Amino acid sequence: MLIGSSLIIFAFSILAGFIGSLLGLGGGIIIIPALTLFLNVPIHEAIGASIVSVIATSSGAAIAYVRDKITNIRIGMFLETATTLGAISGAFIAGLVEPKVLYIIFALLMMYSAAAMFQKRHSELPMDVVEHPIATRLKLSSEYYDKALDETVAYKVTGVYPGYAVMYGAGVISGLLGIGSGVFKVLGMDVFMKLPMKVSTATSNFMIGVTAAASAGVYFSRGDINPLVAGPVALGVLLGAQAGTKVMERLNNKTLRLIFIPILLYVALQMLWKGWWM
């Protein structure tokens, strides 16, 4: 029984790590329903395990993405100031604004982004981007070697203010709701800052671990991180993430975006649903 359930958790965690590392998400979308629906794990332990899954995806995938320079570490570090601030101020924000209103605003922003992404579904790389002065000052613009295109892609960064605001929102929402923080980071970088899709997902991947670590301490002391559940999750996710990085680097930016759009819509609907019924 013990070995059996551990193996099941391990198996779907590989899938969660694989998909999470491709798209810059934490894998909570898969981990939480799988644990609660199929294995009858209590919801608070499932959320604790998904926090662990986020950290495992992030660190596991970043080993490769950072080494291969797909992650833009400067953008990641700069935006982490916004996400971590958002994560710790989320509780205060919730006291000022009705969380219901927040969820609906964020869900609408996601739907808008899904439409914006769908419109540029045929563009492989961003074109004619005018660099924002702050991006110049912070040395955010960079380049990466694209294995699918077999060329070095140089890119410029724009939309620093809206991008930063979305990252703050991503921090708030992950602090409050525990879902969608990776999705938010990717759309902020793709839609507003106009980064190549791969750079957006890899940099999101890099950042989500830090945001999750900021809240993991609370979950741990509350007893939400059950080692018998979170242990197999972490190992499976780490393995899946390692495999995911190999595939992602060889995918086109267009393909990656097409896989991302339905997930974006799914999370938007989930958020709208929660906002409505809270």
Place this chain on the structure above:
Amino acid sequence: MGKEPAGQTHLFDAELFISSSLRFGVYLSAVVMALGLVLLFARGVSGYPADVFPTSIPLLWSGIILFRPAAVITLGLVLLIATPVFRVAASVLLFLVEKDHLYTFITLFVLAILITSFLIGKAL
């Protein structure tokens, strides 16, 4: 533009350094978690009553000394959770060595918020 190649090799070192610090944390935590799981399967018990597991560092230590499987897995999880924090701390050091004051400040700021969040979390 003429300075670019030199700047890039510099940045590549930075990336390799951060990647290595992450790999260290991930591999170490994975080995500890795997060890704990093997121990769990071999003994068939977690070392704790049902639905009980260590939720604080002192409780964790006392469990590890007794080699309780659930405590060993938890140690691996704690190491994994610490990895991003370790990565941020390593980045502070890196930017400090590179004399990049702006990014030293940015990463220090992130590290400060992270530490604050852990302290707030403890108070709750």
